Amino acid sequence: MLVLAGGRVVSVDSLVDAVWGGRPPNTARTQVAICVGALRKAFRSALFDDPVIETTHPGYRILTSVCTFDARDFAAVCAEAAESIRLGRVDEGVGLYRKALDLWTGPALSGVAGQVVEDEATRLEAERLAAYEALFDAELALGRHQEVLPELSALADDQPLHEKLRHTLMLAQYRSGRRAEAAEGFRNWRRRFVEEIGIEPSASIHELHRAVLQDAPELSLRGDGEPRSGRRALPAELPAAVPEFLGREAELAVLDTLVADAGDGGPSSTSRPRAGVVAGAAGVGKTSLVAYWAHRVLRHFPDGQLYADLSQYEWTQPTATVHALLGRFLRVLGVAAELVPDRPDECVSLYRSLLADRRVLVVLDNACSLVHIQPFLPGCGPSRVVATTGGRQDPMAVGIGAVRVDLGPLPDAQAVELVARIIGERRVLEDTSAVYELGRLCGRLPLALRAAAGRLAVKPHWSVRHLVHRLAKGSRRLDELSAGGLEVRQGLERGYRRLPEEAARMCRMLGLLDAPDFTAHAGAVLLAVDHVAAEDAMEQLFDMHLLTVVGTDASGALRYAFHGLVRPFARERALAEESDQTRQAALNRLSGMHLTGLSISH
Structure with a gap:
């Protein structure tokens, strides 16, 4: 439990609950203390000079500064591998994924029982499989189909309901000259999948099966990694559409205005907006909405679709980041790497010139500000840009004349x-x-x-x-x-990390409250700041969809409340980032406010 918390405090009650469930003995808390003492003795016997377990209210935590965790190292190396591949260093990425997977010596948390541990083991196993997915995709991109086939086949057989592994295996078999094996393997796998799950596999794997049967030329690669067909492949970078997507008819209709045209049904180059902005809280389905819509209107963009998750880029130097991303888009659109301009403004000009006579859809996920979007807008022509953002979208959307969609929770x-x-x-x-x-x-x-x-x-x-x-x-x-x-x-973490320090601190401290809603006055008391500063911080939380306005109190002051899952996240951050003394002092000030006859909603 302490290791899985990764340095966060685990309360004694949580430890008792994890070990004994709903039926702890009367001596449970004492037994926890005895176990912690035995662990400390074990660490000392293993020649750890510094303390490893710290007692801190309301329980204990592992001091991560004196420990290494293979799971944490695995995640870090996988992130490094993904970044290398994103930058085009695919061979380096393959080596890093191999290094990360070599950390596994067997099932995660083997031999330890308990629901919390079992759930964590399930999560870690999912991360292991995701690393294998990325590794095999990179290996196939390098043309190593035959080399990975034994390993890929064994893993796919070990995970018989894993569609992505089966999809990759079929592609590797086809490219290794085993077309009949790929087709027959799919039929047997599909039969088992339907029998055990009760539903058909995804459309994409059915399409791959049909392409294998038809010996479609786009499935094969030449030795240099280019498609076997004579022309360059069009970019098709959209994320997969969510299979369980439903509703959102009004929002889809707004996005449809980007492609509506009285002529041939395609985007108009003069009378229609060039961009759309979809805003909403983390997890509300912004990316799913855009992906679903984009796949629905693919016929309007026959020259390709570009996609970038802007949260994966470092924006401390926006100009350099925009230049790097534009360079990638230009290469995907067919510009040789040596012909990509060194100057950012020349990159923008070339990019807009290429889009002027093409119908390309550009999706920019997790944009923060107008600077993230402006350089990617086509100057003219039928291409379109759609961006998602966790912040309020009005300034961003108005700044580029975009259609606007504010996405809320499902009914x-x-x-x-x-x-x-x-x-x-x-x-x-x-x-x-x-x-x-x-x-x-x-x-x-x-x-x-x-x-x-x-x-x-x-x-x-x-x-x-x-x-x-x-x-x-x-x-x-x-x-x-x-x-x-x-x-x-x-997703919550991504929005939180973009907050100014005072707004982030306000988020943490409001997470300590049990009240369903609160005013800026309560926030001012918690942070020991004036009312205007507190209101500014809370409005910044509102702008990032972390708070919502639920009405006013008798005096006319705005009452704010957390969005559904933000409250437990805010409390987590408070326990992790604020000291016991700071948290207690803030709550004491709030108690003093109650004693003077005020309430949180004043």
Whole structure:
């Protein structure tokens, strides 16, 4: 439990709950203290001079400064590998992925029981498989189809319901001259998949199967990695559309105005907006909406689709970052690397010249400001840019004359329908009220709902009510909402790290409150700042979709509240980043405010 917390404080109550569940002995807290003492003795016997476990209210934590964690090292090396591949150093990325996977000597957390440990082992296994996916994609990009075939085949057989591995295996088999084996393997695999899951595999793997049967030329690579067909492949970088996408008709209609035209149905170069901006809270489904819409209107962009996740770039030097990303887009559009201009302004000019007579869709995910979008706008012509942002989009959208979409949580009925699509109608009908409660605990955010439903899908012995009970404890909610790579905490973390320091501190301290809503006065007391400074900080949280306005109090002061899953995240950050003394002093000031007859909502 201490190691899995990664340096965060684990309360004694959490330790008791993890070891004994709902039936601890009367001596549980004493036994925890005895166990911690034994661990400290073991570390001393292993010649650790510095303390490894620290006692800190309300429990203990591992001091990460004196420890190394193979799981943390694995994640760091995988991130380094992904960055190398993004920069075009594919061979280096392959070596780093191999280095990361060599850290695994067997199943994660083998031999340790307990629900928390088992859930973490499941998450780590998902990360291992994701690393293998990225590794094999890179190996195939380098033309090493035959070399990876034995390893890839063994892993795909070990994970018979893993579509991505099967897709990659089929491609490797085809490129190794084993066309019949690829086709027959798919048929056998599909039969087992349908029997065990009850649904058809994705459209993309069916399309690959058809391409294999037709001996489609675009499946094969020449020795230099270029497509076997005579022309350069068009860019098709869009993320996959979410299979359980539903609703959002009004928002899709707004985006459709980017391609509506009275003539041939394609984007108009003069009368239509050139860009769209989709804004909303982390996990609300911005990327899913744009991906779904983009795949729906592919016919309007026959010259390709470009995609970049701007959160993966370092923006301390915006000009250099824009230049690097424009350079990548230019190379993808067919410009030889040696012909990409060295000057950023010349890059922009060349990029706009290329788009002027092409129909290309550019998707920029997780933009923060206008500087992230402006250089990528086409100067004229039918190409379009769509951006997503976690901040309020009006200044950004108005600045570029974009169509605007503000995305909110799903309605209750659609939240239930989304869960039903993943776990099946039968389990929903068994306890509909629990599914509605599940939606509430997930803030009706599609990402959180998919994560929760994903957990239920792989644990058929769990009832929906059982998961609701697990999610009801706010301190564990974000840990619970992680399945299949759907990490709710990561999206919240991205928005939080973009906050100015005073706004981030306001977020942390408001997370200590149990009140459903609060005014700027409460924030001013918590931070010991004046009312205007507190209101400014809370408005910055509002701008990043971390707070919402729920009304006014009797005096007319605005009342703010956290969005669904932000409160437990804010409390996490407060426990991790604020000292016990700071937190207690803030709460004491708030208690003093109560004693004077004021309330949090004043």
